Amino acid sequence: MGPTPADGQTEIDDVSESRRDxxxxxxxxxxxxxxxxxxxxxxxxRIDWLPIPAMHTAPLFSALLDQRRGGYLELRPTGPFTTQRDYVDGTNVLRTRFTTADGVVEVTDALVTGVAGRLPWAELARRIDGISGEVDMMWSVVPGDLFGEKKIERIETAHGPLLRAQAIGIALVGFEHGRIDAPDDGPGSDFDAPEFRGAFTTSAGSRHLLCLVGTDDEPIHLPDPRIVDEGVDRTIESWATWSREFNWDGPWADAVHRSALALKLLIYSPTGAIMAAATAGLPESLDGDKNWDYRFAWVRDLAYTTRALLRFGLREEPHAAVSWLLKALKANDGEMQIFFRLDGSLPDGTRKIKADGWRGIGPVVDGNPAAGQLQLGVFADMLAIMNGYAQGGNILDRATSDVLCSFADEACIRWEEKDAGMWELEEEQHYTSSKMGCWQAIESAIGLADLGAISPTTKQRATWEKNRQLIVDWVDENSWSEERGAYLMYPGGDALDASVLLHAPSGFDRGERMSRTIDRIVEELSDGTLVYRYSGVDQEEATFVACAFWVVSALTCVGRREEAIALMDRLVAQANDVGLYSEMISVDEHDFLGNLPQGLSHLALVNAAADIVDTADEQ
Incomplete structure (x- = not known):
């Protein structure tokens, strides 16, 4: 299967038979x-992934990772059907049109928001509108126990049944939805696992509603389903209002806007944290053993996301993200971290889940092993975004100034060390992109000082300027290979690393050497469009979506604008039918791999588009 155009209206024959195993x-x-x-x-x-009520909650619906035990929410015609789908314009509300031999049905799916913003409970609404003819529909809500590994109980209350897995509780309300509550009301269901289910028939102009509500360690509010129905419209308007504040009149408008909406999905509003991806345990390799949890807030990804949101003229999300990150750092003695949990606490290790894995590719891991690594590039991520934040007219407090000065000092001290690099590798090396990252960190600190945003001492400033030049000299002497015509992944080898391309936009090198490095990376790490992370990794995993967009940004920064635009056009077409990207894409079949939606993929897209626009007047 080749790439699917992101037109939002792709029809697939016999979707009812699309599930393999x-x-x-x-x-x-x-x-x-x-x-x-x-x-x-x-x-x-079918909904195959839903942590409820929050992303960090052990998911009761994770059939994405295990069809037998994961849990799902099913809603479909009883007979064969095809589908067309798209997001409601400017929103993260999905509409899917089911076409059968007997009629047409439209389903609107929304996680409902309240009058004043996010509801204090989770409220998933599935509105079903009959368009034409009559369509027999069936539905079921079948929770699973992969992550929590706790028994799910069905509890009868005065207001109807609810399902509970320890502190997590879910209940279902609706109207005209044909709910079946009795365990013996239906052939073929032994109710070994508690569930909700039902069936109904649509007609032209009919409306039906299902609403799943969930809480964690608190009472459950049972909403009036008619109010939920109104809430779907309110949610659509809320997203549309946000989109009207979004400022982008450049090329690839649909792709950029959809990517911004995907990034907005990844913002955890209770704290302002920005998660790397929405899922856990999806394979980066068809051979397994690369199935990590991305429901954490990486400093790197948060920095890139904030940069993108600032470029779109948005105010609230960047401030919330920056404030959350600074509080998290200060709460941990001002020590730089790779990533945090969404509440600002430190991660607590990893554990393997008893799950088959997507299409049997495991093991599934809860948690991520990158915590505790030394990644020198994170200093650049933090200081660069704070530089951009201050340039946007924001004022830093004294405690933040002290923390940022200490990070610049640490970059000056530690840049000579080996680290795990951007790719969180087990073998520590003098990775070139890490050295360039330390240069960017120091350059950003000096920029902050020039703005008066931070207040280094005279001695500190002199140390920063000295080490900034020392890094340039070190990279020039050790990382450039005239024979290879490229910056090496690390001295002493001949491997290439796509993360070096990030330091064309950073300003480390926008000249001939970076231009030649781009050519070598395209020649050796790509198929002409998609790009692997570094030399040799093609034997282990698929191409990394963000790397291809980094090529676009780097081409733009070295003055090769026409090439950048042509590549951008090809990459935008790699999204799925509703404009989303996963972490990786296979070269041969263009299949998605890795967690999704992946923030870094969408970030790289919007920043590449912005780099092309920003350099238009310079070339």
Whole structure:
């Protein structure tokens, strides 16, 4: 299967038969969210991923990772069907149109928001409108226990049944939805696992609603389903209002806007943290053993996201993200970290989950092993975004000034050390991109000082300026290979590293050497469009989506604008039918791999588009 155009209206024959061994292609998923959690909806209408009520909650619906035990929310015609789908314009609300031999049905899926913003509970609404004819529909809500590994109980209350897994509780309300509550009301269901289910028939002009509500360690509010129905419209308007504040009149407008909406989904509104991706345990390699949890806030990804949001003229999200990150750092004695949990606490290790894995590719890991690594580039990420934040007219407090000065000091001290690099590798080396990152960190600190945003001593400033030049000299002497015609991944080898391309936009090198490095990377790490992370990794995993967009930005920065635009056009077409990207894409079949939606992929897209626009008057 080749890349699917992101036109939002792709029709697939016999979607009812699209599941292979119970799974669908990762390209088949669309995402909706409410600022606290995210649901992934397949093209056949089934929700295979939903941590409820929050992203850090052990997911009761994770059939994405295990069709037998993961749990899902199903809604579909009982007979064969095809689908067309798209997001409601300017929103993260999904509409899917089911066409059968007997009629047409439209389903609107939303994680509902309240009058004043995010609801204090999670509220998933599935509105079903009959368009024509009559369509027999069936639905089920079947929770699983992969992550929590706790028994799910069905509890009868005066207001109807609810399902509970320890502190997590879910209940279902609706109207005209044909709910079946009795365990013996239906052939073929032994109710070994508690569930909700039902069936109904649509007609032209009919409306039906399902609403799943969930809480964690608190009472459950049962909303009036008619008010939920109104809430779907309110949620659409809320997203549309946000989109009207979004400022982008450049090229690739649809792709940039959809990427911005995807990034907005990844912002955890209770704290302002920005998660790397919405899922855990999806394979980066078909051979397994690269199945990490990305539901954490990386300093790197947060920095890139904030940069993008600032470029779009947005104010609230960048401030919330920066404030959250600074508080998290200060709460941990001002020590730089690689990533945090969404509440600002430090990660607590990893554990393998008893799950088959997507299409049997495991093991599934809860957590991420990168915590505790030395990654020197993170100093650049932090200081660069604070430089951009201050340049945008924001004023830093004294405690923040002290923290940032200490990070610049640490970059001056530690840049000579080996580290794990951007790719979080087990073998520490003198990675070139890490040295360039330390240069960017110091350059950004000096920029902050020039703005008066931070207040280094005279001695500190002199140390920064000295080390800034020392890094340039070191990279010139050790990392450039005239024989290879490129910056090496690290001295002493001949491997290439796509993360070096980030330091064309950073300003480290926008000249001939960076231009030649681009050529070598395209020649050796890409198929002409998609790009692997570094030399040799093609034997282990698929191409990394963000790297290809980094090529676009680097081409733009070295003055090769026409090449950048041509590549950008090809890359935008690599999104799925609703404009989303995963972490990786296979070269041969253009299948999605890795977690999704992946923030770094969408960040690289919007920053590449912005780099092309920003340099238009310079070339």
């Amino acid at each position: 119970g799974y669908v292609d990762l390209r088949d998923y669309a995402a909706i969210g409410d600022g606290r959690t995210i649901a992934l909806i397949a093209r056949d209408g």
